[in-house]
Amino acid sequence: MNTQALSTAKPEGHFAWFHALTGKERKTFWSCKIGYALDAMDTQFLSFVIPTLIATWGLSKGDAGLIGTVTLLTSAAGGWLAGILSDRIGRVKALQITILWFAFFTVLCGLAQNFNQLLLARGLMGFGMGGEWTAGAILIGEVIRAKDRGKAVGMVQAGWAIGWGMSALLYALMFSLLPPEWAWRSLFLLGILPAIFVIFIRRFVDEPEVFVEQQKKLAASNEERASFTEIFSPKMLSVTLRAVLLTTGAQGGYYAITTWLPTFLKTERHLTVLGTGGYLAMVIVGSYVGYIVSAFLTDYLGRKKNFILFATGSLCIALAYTRLPVTDNVMLFLGFPLGFCVSGVFSGMGSFLTELFPTRIRGSGQGFSYNMGRAVGSLFPLMIGMSSQSMPLGEAIGIFAGVAYGVMILAALTLPETAGKKLES
Numbered sequence: 053m054n055t056q057a058l059s060t061a062k063p064e065g066h067f068a069w070f071h072a073l074t075g076k077e078r079k080t081f082w083s084c085k086i087g088y089a090l091d092a093m094d095t096q097f098l099s100f101v102i103p104t105l106i107a108t109w110g111l112s113k114g115d116a117g118l119i120g121t122v123t124l125l126t127s128a129a130g131g132w133l134a135g136i137l138s139d140r141i142g143r144v145k146a147l148q149i150t151i152l153w154f155a156f157f158t159v160l161c162g163l164a165q166n167f168n169q170l171l172l173a174r175g176l177m178g179f180g181m182g183g184e185w186t187a188g189a190i191l192i193g194e195v196i197r198a199k200d201r202g203k204a205v206g207m208v209q210a211g212w213a214i215g216w217g218m219s220a221l222l223y224a225l226m227f228s229l230l231p232p233e234w235a236w237r238s239l240f241l242l243g244i245l246p247a248i249f250v251i252f253i254r255r256f257v258d259e260p261e262v263f264v265e266q267q268k269k270l271a272a273s274n275e276e277r278a279s280f281t282e283i284f285s286p287k288m289l290s291v292t293l294r295a296v297l298l299t300t301g302a303q304g305g306y307y308a309i310t311t312w313l314p315t316f317l318k319t320e321r322h323l324t325v326l327g328t329g330g331y332l333a334m335v336i337v338g339s340y341v342g343y344i345v346s347a348f349l350t351d352y353l354g355r356k357k358n359f360i361l362f363a364t365g366s367l368c369i370a371l372a373y374t375r376l377p378v379t380d381n382v383m384l385f386l387g388f389p390l391g392f393c394v395s396g397v398f399s400g401m402g403s404f405l406t407e408l409f410p411t412r413i414r415g416s417g418q419g420f421s422y423n424m425g426r427a428v429g430s431l432f433p434l435m436i437g438m439s440s441q442s443m444p445l446g447e448a449i450g451i452f453a454g455v456a457y458g459v460m461i462l463a464a465l466t467l468p469e470t471a472g473k474k475l476e477s
Contacts, residue, residue, distance in 0.1 A: 066348065069199075069200040069203055069204070070204075072200075073196075076256075076257075076258060077195055077196065079256045079257055080191065080192060080195045080257050080258075081192060081195075081196075081204060081207075081208065083147075083252065083253050083256070083257045084147075084188040084189075084191055084192040084208045084211075085207065085208045085210075085211040086211065086249060087147060087151055087184060087188050087211075087246070087249065087253070088184065088185065088188055088208055088209065088211035088212060088215065089211035089212070089214040089215035089218065090151070090155075090215060090245065090246035090249060091151070091154060091181055091184045091185065091212075091215065091246070092211065092212040092213075092214070092215025092216050092218075092219070093215035093216075093218045093219045093222075093243075093246075094154055094155065094158040094177070094181070094215075094219075094243045094246065095123075095154075095181050095215075096215065096216050096219035096220075097158070097161075097219050097222075097223070097239045097240055097243065098119065098120070098123070098161075098174065100219065100220070100223040100239070101223075101236035101239060101240075102116045104232045104233075104235070104236045105170075105236065107232070108232065108233055108236075109166070109167060111167060115167055118171065119170065119171055119174050121430060121434075122171060122174065122175045122178065123174050123175060123177065123178040123181070124178065124307075124426060124427070124430040125178070125427060125430060126175045126176070126177075126178030126179050126182070127178040127179065127181045127182030127183075127423070127426065128182055128423040128424065128426040128427035128430070129178075129179065129182070129423070129427075130150070130153075130178060130179030130180060130181065130182035130183040130423075131182030131183055131185060131186045131419050131422060131423030131426065132182075132186075132416075132419040132420045132423045132424070133179070133183065133419070134146050134149075134150050134182070134183030134184070134186045134187050134415075134419055135186045135187075135190070135280075135414075135415035135416050135417070135418055135419015135420060135423075136280045136415060136416050136419065137149070137183075137187075137415070138186065138187050138190055138191075138415035138419075139277070139278070139280070139412070139413060139414065139415035139416055140277070142259050142263065143187055143190050143191040143194065143259060143260060143263060143415070144191065144253065144257050144258065144259050146183070146186075146187040146415070147184065147187040147188055147191060147253060147257075148250050148253055148254060149180075149183075150179075150180045150183035150184040150186075150187055151180070151184055151246050151247065151249065151250050151253075152180075152246075152247055152250055153176075153177075153179060153180030153183065154177050154179075154180030154181045154183075154184060154243075154246070155180075155243055155244055155245070155246040155247040156180075156244075156247070157173050157174070157176045157177035157180065158177050158240055158243025158244075159240060159241055159243050159244050160173040160176075160177075161173045161174055161177065161240040161243070162236075162237040162238070162239070162240030162241040162243070163237070163240075163241075182423055182426065185402075185422070186415065186418060186419040186422065186423070187415075188208065189205060189208070189209075189401075189402035189405070189406065189418065189422075190406060190414055190415055190418055191257075191260065192204055192205050192208050192402070193205050193402055193403055193405075193406030193407075193475075194260035194262050194263060194406065194411075194414075194475060195260045198472050198473055198474045198475070199351065199472055200351065201351070201403045201406070201407070202347060202348075202350035202351035202355070202358075202399075202400055202403045202471065203347045203348055203350075203351050204347075204403075205347070205399075205400075205402040205403040205406070206343060206344070206346055206347020206348070206350055206399030206400060206402075206403070207343070207344060207347050208402070209343050209347070209398055209399050209401070209402060210340055210343030210344055210347065210399070212339070212343070212395070213336055213337075213339040213340035213343060213391075213395065214340065216336050216339070217336045217340075219239075220329075220332060220333075220336065222239060222242060223239060224329075226238045226239055226242075262411055262475045262476075263411060266411045266412060270412075277412075278412040278413045278416075280413065280416035280420075282412075282413045282416070283409070283413055283416050283417045283420055288409075288413070288417070291408055291409075291417075291467070292417060292420065292421060294463050294466055294467050295405060295408055295417070295421035295463075295467070296420075296421050296424045296425055296428075297425075297459055297460075297462070297463040298359070298401075298404075298421075298425070298460055298463035298464060298467065299401065299405075299421055299422050299424070299425025299426070299429070300424070300425040300428045300429050300456070300459060300460075301363070301425075301429075301456045301457055301458070301459035301460025301461070301463060302359075302363070302397045302398060302401065302425065302429070302456075302460050303425050303426050303428075303429030303430070304425075304428065304429035304431075304432040304452070304455075304456035304459075305363070305366055305367070305370075305394070305397070305429075305432075305452075305453050305456035305457045305460065306366075306394050306397070306398075306429070307429050307430060307432050307433050308370075308432040308433060308436055308449060308452045308453045308456055309366070309369075309370050309373075309390075309394055309449065309453055310394065311432075311433035311436075312433060312436050312437070312440075312445065312448075312449050313370075313373055313374075313390075313449060315445070316373075316374065316445045316446050316449060317373070317383065319445070320444070320445060320446060330384060331383070331384055331387050332387075334384060334385065334387030334388045334391070335387040335388070335390055335391040336391060337388065337391065338387060338388035338389060338390060338391025338392040338395070339391035339392070339394075339395035340391075340395075341388075341391075341392055342362075342391060342392035342393060342394075342395045342396030342399075343395055343396060343398070343399050344399075345392070345396060346358060346362055346396035346397070346398075346399035346400060347399045347400075349361070350399055350400035350403065350404075350471070351471060354469050354471045355400050355403070355404040355407075355464075355469060355470055355471050356464045356465065356467065356469050358399075358400050359397070359400060359404075359460065359461070359464040360461050360464055360465075362393055362396045362397040362399075363397060363457040363460045363461050363464075364457070364461070365389075365392075365393040365396075366393040366394045366397055366453070366457055367453060367454055367457040367458075368393075369386070369389050369390050369393050369394070370449065370450060370453040370454075371450055371453075372386070373386065373390070374446035374447070374449050374450050375446070375450070397460075401422065402418075403470075404467075404470060405417070405418040405421055405422060406418060406475070407470035407473045407475070408421075408467070408468075408470060410476065411475060411476060429456070432452050432456060435452060436448045436449060436452050439451070439452070
């Protein structure tokens with residue numbers, strides 16, 4: 053047997069692209085993936101402790117909802133600011149700052165003594181939460197070669213499901229070891245863990261070559277740095293607006309389904325399985341698998357076809373939940389396709405936005421497009437709640453989910469296909 057041939061043979065299979073990465077590229081990949089998982093972990097803690105806060109502090113559901121809404125809005129602002137910052141000081145530095153930011157304010161959430169303090173700390177935490185996605189998505193998108201960018205960025209996006217699962221496990225652990233009034237605080241205090249991870253990023257992760265080359269060209273030509281307002285210039289405005297519509301559809305549909313679907317199924321279908329760990333586990337596992345499958349499909353099918361496929365699937369699963377008569381057992385297993393579809397929509401988003409904007413304004417464009425979509429999308433649950441005063445809740449969910457994913461599909465059809473696009477400096 054020719055051992056030399058074996059040693060030089062190229063790896064084959066679905067993960068051959070990962071084996072082909074250099075050491076620096078792998079460190080960047082894992083840094084972005086772990087960073088996003090820790091972001092998700094800190095973010096999801098709130099959803100688990102809301103019942104305890106309602107019981108111990110006497111919060112209303114409106115108060116709890118306000119915390120969630122403020123977090124989404126500040127995360128949208130933080131994501132755009134982080135994009136502008138990444139164009140100014142670099143992708144890696146912006147990533148470090150956003151991780152330290154959301155870790156610090158997550159800890160402050162655990163030290164809050166009343167509702168107003170928690171609202172302020174959580175709102176400030178949102179700036180880092182949104183900023184981490186922007187900085188990390190740009191960083192990994194610029195480091196990975198064009199033909200594998202969709203897979204790599206999508207698998208980084210899958211870190212969200214891992215972080216969600218980590219938060220669920222830590223919730224179960226803390227609430228089994230400590231009384232509720234201390235357990236919820238301990239969860240937020242664990243939010244300091246991402247700050248330690250920044251030490252790894254500082255030591256092992258470098259700025260992408262395409263960004264470094266862009267900075268050298270700017271220095272050599274004595275040109276002024278591009279302004280973030282360039283994304284609204286006549287040349288870029290159309291792309292920016294259509295990218296906002298794409299992300300608005302994805303996030304509006306996600307918030308419409310995940311915010312109101314449990315309430316609909318509990319109050320109108322009287323299902324009990326929603327409160328079980330088994331159902332949550334099904335959704336989380338489905339989410340992770342959806343991220344991974346979509347990550348491969350976005351390179352195989354192309355960005356646009358993949359968006360349309362998962363948007364259509366998300367709409368179908370929303371209609372199935374709200375229109376079909378289902379039992380607890382059926383609902384348990386429907387959790388998997390629900391997580392699969394509504395999460396898989398996002399896998400191609402990072403790579404697509406990276407490819408839409410030139411390097412000099414990539415952070416500004418990607419940060420604004422994704423996070424403006426988040427801001428507008430966060431209004432969908434409010435509009436569903438208002439509409440449900442005059443129509444059945446299930447019908448309102450179906451209408452707004454349909455509008456959201458319809459907008460996403462139309463935006464995808466009008467935007468250019470970017471799969472395989474090489475990034476210019």
